[in-house]
Amino acid sequence: MLRLGKLKINTMLIMAPMSGCTDLPFRTIIKDFGCRFAFYEMLDASATLYSHKKTAFMLQSAIREMPLGAQILGSDPSMVLDAAQIILSQAKPVLIDLNCACPAKKVIKKKAGAYLLKEPKKAAKIIKNLSSRLPVPVTVKVRSGWDKNFPQQGLKLAKIARDNGAKAVFMHGRTVRQGYEGHVEYLSIARTKEVLDIPVIASGDIWNPRLAEKMLIQTGCDGLLVARGALGRPWIFKEIQAHLEGKKIPAAPSLGKIKILVKRHLKAYADWKSCPQKYIIGHMRKIAMWYFRGKVYATRTRDAIAKAQAYEEICEIIDRVT
Numbered sequence: 001m002l003r004l005g006k007l008k009i010n011t012m013l014i015m016a017p018m019s020g021c022t023d024l025p026f027r028t029i030i031k032d033f034g035c036r037f038a039f040y041e042m043l044d045a046s047a048t049l050y051s052h053k054k055t056a057f058m059l060q061s062a063i064r065e066m067p068l069g070a071q072i073l074g075s076d077p078s079m080v081l082d083a084a085q086i087i088l089s090q091a092k093p094v095l096i097d098l099n100c101a102c103p104a105k106k107v108i109k110k111k112a113g114a115y116l117l118k119e120p121k122k123a124a125k126i127i128k129n130l131s132s133r134l135p136v137p138v139t140v141k142v143r144s145g146w147d148k149n150f151p152q153q154g155l156k157l158a159k160i161a162r163d164n165g166a167k168a169v170f171m172h173g174r175t176v177r178q179g180y181e182g183h184v185e186y187l188s189i190a191r192t193k194e195v196l197d198i199p200v201i202a203s204g205d206i207w208n209p210r211l212a213e214k215m216l217i218q219t220g221c222d223g224l225l226v227a228r229g230a231l232g233r234p235w236i237f238k239e240i241q242a243h244l245e246g247k248k249i250p251a252a253p254s255l256g257k258i259k260i261l262v263k264r265h266l267k268a269y270a271d272w273k274s275c276p277q278k279y280i281i282g283h284m285r286k287i288a289m290w291y292f293r294g295k296v297y298a299t300r301t302r303d304a305i306a307k308a309q310a311y312e313e314i315c316e317i318i319d320r321v322t
């Protein structure tokens, strides 16, 4: 259980916001595998303000997956607030998170995402604006720092977030320079947890129950964000839950069951997207590959999927996997 201001979330295991991944079909699948709280895909403030159709599409949800969080990306305090209000009017997220963690070049160029680690005063203004005007709790996602020379920036921004009304901090224990490479570093998260009196939810390398437990022990954090570990392995939620409750970790699904699941995921995607197949085929290939990552037959399967031109073709390749 997590308490973020007045909001209670009945789990400490949260699916991280992930652009291009945590869409409606994906969230429906992880819900079936025990995920109790997830995020919509990250929403860019200016795209939200100027492309209402796209926002409405990204904010589609199913009643049974509620509650959900929404994450916003931006650098202009009033635009971020206006965008957050649009999000709240089009959907019913129970919290709004400000992204101060995205290291993508195009995001940094716009002085948003992790760039806000370098502009704490501006970040403070955005957070204060949101937390004083929105009816839902505001949270902030940070990186541990910009690079190894500035390892304290995440902690500094986390304190600023708390001082400006944030009700929790998500911390990814990698620096901006690291991107998604190398291993997560636990110390920055542990220090942040020590200093803050609001929940600290940790992110980084939650690939399996053992690493989830390690994160909890090493940092003392209040909750965990599952990210890449859930792509193609939605059962990770049940595995971690069981392990943390001291129960036997359930066996992973058989190859036969995984094949059925991938096809179900792809079908949900094909039925959901109302755009030409040529556009969605790349995403379907990506989804299919998530499920076969790291398996002995993965290379063969990946090569075949990479060439597939249609949904039916990917399904045929999956049927042939043995």
Ligand SMILES: Cc1cc2nc3c(=O)[nH]c(=O)nc-3n(C[C@H](O)[C@H](O)[C@H](O)COP(=O)(O)O)c2cc1C
Pocket (backbone or CB within 6 Å): 016, 017, 018, 019, 020, 021, 041, 042, 071, 099, 101, 102, 141, 172, 180, 203, 204, 205, 206, 207, 225, 226, 227, 228, 229
């Ligand atoms: C493809 C991809 C997309 C991501 N998109 C977002 C995003 O939109 N917002 C965000 O806060 N973090 C995003 N992240 C970061 C994850 O939420 C998470 O913090 C990070 O992957 C570290 O966790 P892991 O090592 O367990 O994967 C993304 C990561 C990946 C790999």
